[in-house]
Amino acid sequence: MNSLDYLNMVLDKVDKAAQDGPPFEDRGLEVTYWHKDTPPTLEDAQDIVGGYVEVVRLPDGDQLLVNEDAISQGLGINRYASIIAHPHRIYGDALVLTKSQRWK
Numbered sequence: 001m002n003s004l005d006y007l008n009m010v011l012d013k014v015d016k017a018a019q020d021g022p023p024f025e026d027r028g029l030e031v032t033y034w035h036k037d038t039p040p041t042l043e044d045a046q047d048i049v050g051g052y053v054e055v056v057r058l059p060d061g062d063q064l065l066v067n068e069d070a071i072s073q074g075l076g077i078n079r080y081a082s083i084i085a086h087p088h089r090i091y092g093d094a095l096v097l098t099k100s101q102r103w104k
Contacts, residue, residue, distance in 0.1 A: 001060065002060055002062060002098060003058050003060060003084045003096055003098070004033065004096070004098075006060075006083075006084065007031075007080065007083055007084050010083050011083070029076060029077075029081075030093045031080045031081045031084065031095075031096060032093070032094070032095045032096070033095075033098075034096065034098075034101045036101065037100055037101070038100065038101065039097060039100075039101050040065075040095065040097070040101070048093060048095045049065055049066055049067040049070075049092060049094065049095060050067050050070075050073075050075075050093055051068065051069050051070070051073065051092075052067065052068040052069055053065050053066070053067070053068065054066050054067070054068035055103060056085050056088055058085060061102070062096060062097060062099075062102070063096070063102050063103060064081060064084060064085050064090070064095070064096055064097075065094065065095040065096075065097065066090055066092060066093075066094050066095075067091070070090075070091035070092030073092070075091045075092035075093075076091065076092075077089060077091055078092060078093065078094055081094035084096065
């Protein structure tokens with residue numbers, strides 16, 4: 001199961017349990033999936049995460065690129081990214097890289 005399938009499975013379970021609307025409000029924080037066949041450049045990744053890039057390796061081999069200074073910049077918890085990267089807590093925007101998109 002790839003990280004997108006896992007995220008969708010978890011969110012489906014959470015949504016079923018929630019009675020009062022969407023379970024999370026991330027105040028504009030995003031999880032972006034890279035849709036090109038080649039990895040992003042460092043500059044592309046920095047633009048998406050908003051700063052220096054840190055790589056979080058996911059159990060399925062995918063990579064989650066995050067802002068390494070997100071906490072010191074006061075960025076909030078990205079709950080969707082945190083679900084993908086469990087047990088890691090992710091702050092700020094994140095970028096998911098799968099298969100041929102992964103950084104070496």
